[in-house]
Amino acid sequence: MSRYEPSVIEPKWQQAWDDAQVFEAKRDPLKPKYYVLEMFPYPSGRIHMGHVRNYTMGDVVARTKAAQGYSVLHPMGWDAFGMPAENAAMERGGHPRDWTEGNITEMKAQMKPLGLSIDWSREIATCRPEYYGQQQAMFIDMMEQGLVYRKNAVVNWDPVDMTVLANEQVIDGRGWRSNALVERRELTQWFFKISDYSGELLEALDGLTHWPEKVRLMQANWIGKSQGLQFAFDTVGAPAGFDRLKVYTTRPDTLMGASFAAISPDHPLAKALESDPKIAEFVARCRKGGTSAEEIETAEKIGFDTGVRVKHPLNPDWELPVWIANFILMDYGTGAIFGCPAHDARDFEFATKYRLDIKSVFIAEGAEDAPLTEAFVPMKSEPVHYVRGFSGAAVQTGDAAVAAAIAHAEAHGYGKGVTNYRLRDWGISRQRYWGCPIPVIHCESCGVVAEKKENLPVELPYDVTFDIPGNPLDRHPTWRNCTCPNCNAPARRETDTMDTFVDSSWYYARFTAPHAKTPTVAEDADYWMNVDQYIGGIEHAILHLLYSRFFARAMFKTGHLPAKAIEPFNALFTQGMVTHEIYKTTDANGRPVYHLPEEVTFVTAGSEKIRTVLWKDVFPEGRGNLSDLEVVKPLLDYAVKPTNRFVEVIPSAKMSKSKKNVVDPMNIIAAFGADTARWFVMSDSPPERDVEWTASGAEATFKHLSRVWALCSRIGEMPADHKGEGDDELLRATHKAIAEVTAGIEGFAFNKAIAKLYEFTNAIARSSASTQVLQEAIRTLAKLMSPMTPHIAESIWTFQGGEGLCAQAPWPKADPALLVDDTVTLPIQINGKRRAEISVPKDMSPADVEKIALANEDVVRFLAGQPVKKLIVVPGRIVNVVV
């Protein structure tokens, strides 16, 4: 074997795998199946280290499962719709489709050299009619099932770009691109009825036992179940049609502390009152407020007394004022509340500002009913003393009091217990070109009608321009024109497109039959679903994963997925980011200046453990030492003083172009090969945590792989019949490695699996065993390394006489008999402190172990004749002597 040259072996093996179609997924009734999926990328045009880490993890799982005898599905596709393509068209000209397809070609070309075991015959892109046409078909099915509807909704409207903006695109109340003040405008929008599934999506979380607890909690909080009382006030002096005002509360036990009612500025009653110019003006003022978290947090609570009154449900003579308040949300509960300032922080603030009554309903046990300086809001599980209760005992917990109050309301017929969810319906309308057209038609006589399925896909027109703001579909000369599927009269197409989250909500199902003429094919979906292991970033913990869970249910309801697939992802793994240090200096004006890693030099000061980073021109050769500093001191003084050449190192941060701490995977592959990149991103940190990319770590990985290569050569040069020493020892090490590496991979502890591979490599290198045993060991090493470093593994496998391709060889099995040593070393503790060590046969009886332990001379010395009170022997583990 010659030198280790990744640039030679990597393309060679990739070609060999392609030729043998090793990664093509086939339905095989004789094998169990395994579906591994990594969250598919947005085709930005460049892959980054995060992609490398994500796809390598999936690849390790896919290759291991394939070797373990599973029929594996490991596909890849492109989340290809979305605004960056349109922005690029606006900024640079060109067409979103050309830009996107070009990026897909480029990114695929960058992914191929990684040697991933992907079935590229199943590649999909959400922007192609083959994909989004099927999405439109499902949209129509969902309409029929009542899962889709239109309603007016308040949205962020950019008056300059003439488009709806997502909340994240509104920065300080202005459009992120146009910088125009964003308006809250009411538009007719399309919605998916995800709220129909609130309860089910919440309860089913319990069954997702192979999901991270954190993700399940985040989803549970997002769905936000609460139980409370809904009741209606009788109104006094309200406009016609508003005889009653419905409110929702989770604290009906505080009803006797009510001092006002309040409605959202978007409440129908507020609208009915807008004939009063003062009210109209107030409502307009409320709508101006920004929607960002900070603004909401710091926003002052403002209110306006409408003059309308409501009667307290427990006492018709008791009237409360109705206010419009900016902090009441229209789309939660009923959009109206009753205010109990004593036991709600917001109501307290509001009541204090507008001098409304603050009356305690309950007080801490043993406390006085004194005026409050802030709202008293104890845990609902805590017992308190009710001074103005109306149901249940005087001393009870909040939980008990709430239940008693609901029972009271239901018994007296003024309200009922209801369950409320924070989760809102999913608004999917986007006034954008580069998305999946919503396949409906507006007809003057028939209204809103679904397009006929045989007319699908409703394709995006190519001849559009982006030189003026707004949705190009709206101003296309002919695209909107169509005929009504019902009455054949001339009609107009819907020009809204779907949120790109819709595209990614079912791609996992499409991969089971990526080119079918229907969204899915029953037998393929039956065979391949569910995704056995899904891998991606934590940033998708809520939206993407919740939408997908909803969509799988909708696909079941519309007959596109089997019942077993309503939870589509059996196991989820969320991986950490790839980070890098940032190198910063300051310019003459005090502004930060960032430097690329290759622009700085590391100077180490030996045992003093100081690391200083300097601009590269101080040590142009790329490395330096403090002793060298003495030599270059004059130069350094010159360099440091006038130009501030010491570089500040900002530890481990997300890779970002502006901070110049990005490492391009293509450069790493060019310098060290894909195997080095793959091994390093898996080796240094647990996969769920961030991993810091370091140049020294990458170099060290390359050196290690080179060592393995050299070791393979050495073994290859040994005479085949050479008899050596320590065969049994190496055989045991081999089987231990099999057991430990397998456990590491299966437990998603890739860093530990790699640590074991280092140990095993060192064991082989030290061994002077017989040629045959060494060969068997290094072939096993190659197979165990192959999920992480498939190319070098393939070379070693072939060189050492492995049969066929390593990629198709079965996973080795550990012999349990070889995993336990005949003798074990037992530490002996005296009063819990380690004092000695004995070596005993592994199955020696505890009684014999005791004898040997007590006879040990170190033990005798430490005991110094003290009587032994207790002796604990944990077989195979430890001996503890208590005196």
Add this chain to the structure above:
RNA sequence: GCGGGCGUGGCGGAAUGGUAGACGCGGCAGACUCAAAAUCUGCUAUCGCAAGGUGUGUCGGUUCGAGUCCGACCGCCCGCACCA
């Protein structure tokens, strides 16, 4: 405010309640070399000449035995947030 997570050498990190620091990085020393690089070997938590002592954010508890379990605190990180 609500919810969750994490604190272990110079660094990344290992440790089913059972020898704390595996493995890697960095560092030190040595071999090879005219020399450097590369490579190889050894050492590397800390105090101490040693015997031995001390060490997993802090304080306390459970246990024969605690990095691990329990309680309080300190610090850092993440998610949600005017949700009635």
